[in-house]
Amino acid sequence: MAILVLGIIIFLGMHLVRVVAPGFRAGIIDSRGKGTWMGLYTIVSLVGLCLIIYGFSQARGETGMLYDPPTFLRHIALLLMLVAFIVLAAGFLPAGRIAVALKHPQVLSIKIWALAHLLANGETSSVLLFGSFLAWAVILRISLKRRERAGEKVLPVFKSARNDVLAVVIGLVAFVLFVWKLHELLIGVQPVVL
Structure with missing residues (x-):
C-alpha cells in the first residue's frame, strides 16, 4: 500500500x-x-x-474490507457515474448552460466519480484512493472560489446551448463504453455483472 x-x-x-x-x-x-x-x-x-x-x-x-456496501448503493453509484461522465464532457467543451451553471464541471465530475466509487467499494485501498481524490477536489473547489472572489477569471463563459447536447451525447457514449468494456479492460473490474 x-x-x-x-x-x-x-x-x-x-x-x-x-x-x-x-x-x-x-x-x-x-x-x-x-x-x-x-x-x-x-x-x-x-x-x-x-x-x-x-x-x-x-x-x-x-487490503481488507472497511465496509460491505449494500447492492442498492452500487446502483446509485452507477447512476452517479452517468452524471459524472456528462458533467466531465461539459467541462471539456466550450461552455454551455451546464458548464456555466456548475461553474467548475471538471472538478465536480471528480467529486461525483470519487463519491460514487466510495459508495460502491469498501476495500481499504479503494477508500484511500477515492477518499483522497474527493478531498483533493473539495480543496480545489474552495481554492477556485477564493480565486474567483479575488477577481481572477476562473468561471466558464457561455458559448452555445449546442454544447450541452454534445456533453450529454458524449457523456452517454463514454458511460456506455466504460460500463460495456472499457472499465474492465482498464481497471480489471466489470462494473455491472450480468
Whole structure:
C-alpha cells in the first residue's frame, strides 16, 4: 500500500501546487517559462499516476474490507457515474448552460466519480484512493472560489446551448463504453455483472 500512498501524494501534491505554493509555481514560470513548468507538471503527474495504478493494483490484493456496501448503493453509484461522465464532457467543451451553471464541471465530475466509487467499494485501498481524490477536489473547489472572489477569471463563459447536447451525447457514449468494456479492460473490474 506504500506505493499507492506515494503515488497519491505525488499526483495530488503536484495538482495542489497552485493552491499551497503559488509562489513556487510562479517562480518557475517567471524564471524558466511556462513550457518548463508544464513539462515538469506533466512528468511528475505521470509518475504519480503510474504509481497510483501500480500501487492500487497491488493494494487491492493486500487490503481488507472497511465496509460491505449494500447492492442498492452500487446502483446509485452507477447512476452517479452517468452524471459524472456528462458533467466531465461539459467541462471539456466550450461552455454551455451546464458548464456555466456548475461553474467548475471538471472538478465536480471528480467529486461525483470519487463519491460514487466510495459508495460502491469498501476495500481499504479503494477508500484511500477515492477518499483522497474527493478531498483533493473539495480543496480545489474552495481554492477556485477564493480565486474567483479575488477577481481572477476562473468561471466558464457561455458559448452555445449546442454544447450541452454534445456533453450529454458524449457523456452517454463514454458511460456506455466504460460500463460495456472499457472499465474492465482498464481497471480489471466489470462494473455491472450480468
